[in-house]
Amino acid sequence: MKADVIIIGGGLQGLSTALHLGRRGVKSIVLEKESPGRHASGVNAGGLRQLNRHMAEIPLTVEAARMWKNIRELVDGDCDVVLRGQVRVAESDVQLKKLQARVDMLRAQGYEHEQIIDQETLYRLVPRLVEGCVGALYNPDDGSARPFHAATAFRHKAIALGAEIRSGVEVLGIEEGGDGWRVETSQGSFTAANVANCAGAWANRFASMLGEPVPLKPQAPTLMVTERLPHFLDLTVGAEGYQLSFKQMQNGTVIIGGAHLAKLDFEQEKSVIDFATLKTSAQTVTRFFPHMAQVRIVRTWAGIEGFMADGIPVIGKSAKAAGIFHAFGFSAHGFQLSPVVGRIMSELILDGKTDLPIEPFDIRRFQKTE
Ligand SMILES: Cc1cc2nc3c(=O)[nH]c(=O)nc-3n(C[C@H](O)[C@H](O)[C@H](O)COP(=O)(O)OP(=O)(O)OC[C@H]3O[C@@H](n4cnc5c(N)ncnc54)[C@H](O)[C@@H]3O)c2cc1C
Numbered sequence: 001m002k003a004d005v006i007i008i009g010g011g012l013q014g015l016s017t018a019l020h021l022g023r024r025g026v027k028s029i030v031l032e033k034e035s036p037g038r039h040a041s042g043v044n045a046g047g048l049r050q051l052n053r054h055m056a057e058i059p060l061t062v063e064a065a066r067m068w069k070n071i072r073e074l075v076d077g078d079c080d081v082v083l084r085g086q087v088r089v090a091e092s093d094v095q096l097k098k099l100q101a102r103v104d105m106l107r108a109q110g111y112e113h114e115q116i117i118d119q120e121t122l123y124r125l126v127p128r129l130v131e132g133c134v135g136a137l138y139n140p141d142d143g144s145a146r147p148f149h150a151a152t153a154f155r156h157k158a159i160a161l162g163a164e165i166r167s168g169v170e171v172l173g174i175e176e177g178g179d180g181w182r183v184e185t186s187q188g189s190f191t192a193a194n195v196a197n198c199a200g201a202w203a204n205r206f207a208s209m210l211g212e213p214v215p216l217k218p219q220a221p222t223l224m225v226t227e228r229l230p231h232f233l234d235l236t237v238g239a240e241g242y243q244l245s246f247k248q249m250q251n252g253t254v255i256i257g258g259a260h261l262a263k264l265d266f267e268q269e270k271s272v273i274d275f276a277t278l279k280t281s282a283q284t285v286t287r288f289f290p291h292m293a294q295v296r297i298v299r300t301w302a303g304i305e306g307f308m309a310d311g312i313p314v315i316g317k318s319a320k321a322a323g324i325f326h327a328f329g330f331s332a333h334g335f336q337l338s339p340v341v342g343r344i345m346s347e348l349i350l351d352g353k354t355d356l357p358i359e360p361f362d363i364r365r366f367q368k369t370e
Pocket residue numbers: 008009010011012013014031032033034035036037038039040041042043044045046047048049169170171172198199200201202203220221222223257301302303304305327328329330331332333334335336337
């Protein structure tokens with residue numbers, strides 16, 4: 001079977017790449033070993049966070065935020081996007097100064113999306129927050145979407161634009177063939193001039209085959225969801241110095257994350273919730289929201305995600321093989337970036353370049369130290 005582009009992985013990065021290629025009139029085949037959105041892309045916290053990102057990700061996250069704001073134009077659906085803002089709370093003046101220094105650095109580079117809010121504004125925005133916090137880092141345009149709805153909308157739009165999505169097809173190997181790349185799978189071989197490696201936590205398998213292994217560690221971040229509560233919170237809340245992501249959904253439940261890890265058996269693709277870790281997560285919640293102490297947790301789950309040693313993804317051309325492109329290692333914050341990652345991948349594949357600054361995500365950053 002022949003295609004213009006083969007995409008390994010039907011998570012959001014693969015689906016977004018297929019969608020953007022389709023917008024340019026190029027048909028792709030997405031090969032997914034299970035079903036699209038089955039892994040990180042379908043089970044994440046749905047956080048659309050620009051706040052407190054690694055500096056290298058700022059241009060991408062700002063562009064992605066613009067795309068989420070107008071998501072209907074891209075995927076014909078709203079993905080349940082709600083943009084009510086996000087705060088990163090400071091408990092002390094020292095912490096607030098650190099956050100102010102970040103805002104100053106961003107301003108110096110021309111970015112206005114993060115700001116400091118004082119104590120009074122913080123308590124107006126988050127009235128149930130424990131007393132004594134001094135202020136926060138704030139972005140009024142952050143928010144959330146519903147991950148499975150987003151994965152479904154991206155998939156439907158990619159198909160409408162000509163992509164073919166093959167579920168239950170596991171890629172086993174990639175080899176250079178006469179007229180491009182031959183991709184061996186559990187369902188026969190496929191050929192294409194270009195291959196996009198969007199295999200999430202499994203992507204190092206393919207980078208290694210091409211002679212460019214990376215320090216990617218599969219891990220299983222955990223989420224908890226509470227029973228439904230009367231409305232008390234509009235914003236997403238994080239806290240300086242703590243692993244916390246805390247938001248109340250429209251149905252009243254509260255989703256609690258912060259990259260607390262479950263125990264993962266990667267070979268078996270099984271994770272077991274670590275209740276000691278969840279206790280730490282719950283203690284952080286009750287530190288900032290004491291009224292949550294008696295609230296019931298109704299469900300916990302974990303998803304498998306690829307974490308890079310330096311916390312930022314690999315996005316770009318292979319350094320070893322022409323026609324191979326990578327987008328993986330999103331280290332628990334790739335949901336927000338997915339609309340722009342697909343755009344970048346399609347531009348790299350079709351134009352050989354993108355106007356977004358992706359040098360920090362180059363796979364060669366690991367080869368230099370070998
Ligand atoms: C619990 C949790 C909470 C998170 N919360 C947030 C959040 O609030 N905000 C945010 O921005 N990000 C969040 N993330 C991160 C985000 O979900 C991921 O960064 C993003 O979904 C990665 O997308 P992906 O397409 O690279 O990976 P995936 O969704 O994992 O997709 C990769 C796909 O490749 C397939 N695949 C692998 N190997 C093969 C093969 N050999 N053949 C065929 N197919 C293959 C897999 O089956 C998988 O479907 C969270 C992640 C988790 C786990």
